[in-house]
Amino acid sequence: MMTNLFSTFDPSTNILNLSLNWSSTFLGFMLIPMTFWFIPSRYNMIWFNILFALHKEFKTLLGPFNQKGSTFIFISLFSFILFNNFLGLFPYIYTSTSHMSMTLSLAFPLWFSFMIFGWINNTQHMFAHLVPQGTPPILMPFMVCIETISNMIRPGTLAVRLAANMIAGHLLLTLLGNTGPMLSFSLTFFLILTQILLLTLEFAVSIIQSYVFAILSTLYSSEVT
Template identity: 65%
Template sequence: MMANLFSTFDPSTNFNLSLNWMSMFLGMIIIPPMFWLIPSRLNFTWIKLISILHNEFKNLIKSNKFNGSTLLFISLFSLILFNNFLGLFPYIFTCTSHINLTLSLSLPLWLTFIMFGWMKNTTHMLAHLVPQGAPSILLPFLVIIETTSNIIRPGTLAIRLTANMIAGHLLVTLLGNSGSSLNLYWLNILIIVQILLLILESAVAIIQSYVFSILATLYSSEIN
């Protein structure tokens, strides 16, 4: 019996151990075999997806000084994507619905970009705080606004992913808990609605992992 609706996101298991966090490593167990077997449709599809992401991230970075950096963002996309998908299965903990995981992904990336930018491209980082063509009287306010927007970036990245994961799972859980009190007619409608919601959540899982990685790429491109 749930104490409240949000208890579905509690990282607790039997034997008083928080082993649910191990779910974030399930993707690493599932993925590798397809690289060791005869190429299949799944393998070709994944390679095609990686190739598309590589070209898109490379165009966003717009620099040849950081060759191979797209691998970092593709790995980030893959990690979030598999964890989002695994969270749709019953009895599997959705670790991307917790702010401590999403912030652990966004904060080190943001700190790395900021430290590298200020150490290597100090003039460029200072110029980025002042939009081109802005009136002189507004410059102090614009610097404060740009600084604030830069500081809250890791928080907005983390909260965006967490909020989208929580919202969909809460809706699915809320509708699922009401099934026991419905008659057969409304139960059939509920099942259809739940299937449609799962399809929507699958799309959200892909979109949110893409948004997270593409925004991280954009933030890295600003320091060049």
């Protein structure tokens, strides 16, 4: 019996009082044994094509100052978030990306490292970013304050965007699922159909949110070079 709506996200999975909440993050090593394939499978070929397309896009966003291998961290970030988003769609699996402790742990270190690199190596360039080109002199102090605040809240917006989008769909699925026992047979059929459509939407959201997180991280990185 749920005490409240958000209790579905409570970390309560355990076996013999051994917490298994975050173990779903590492299930990929067991579910996708890549070393068992001696030749590229169709799954590998599709995945490599996706990664290659992401590599080309991230390389374009990073601009002419990107170094060899600089896109790998963002591809890994995309893959990690995508896998955890997908795991959250399975029953009884802890959705780690719906918690701020997870998303903020991904967003803040990336943003902080970009800021340190930018202010140490490209100080003049970072100061120039605080005042957009063509700003009237009288508005410059206000623009510096606005740009500084918008820069400071970037890791928070990244983390909240991912967590909120993952929570929203799961909450809607939970709300509709709890009404099932009280409905008639005909209405239950439409409820199941609606749940399937929502699950398909959540599948798309899982891909989109991991892509948005990686793209925005890449854009933030390109601004400090």
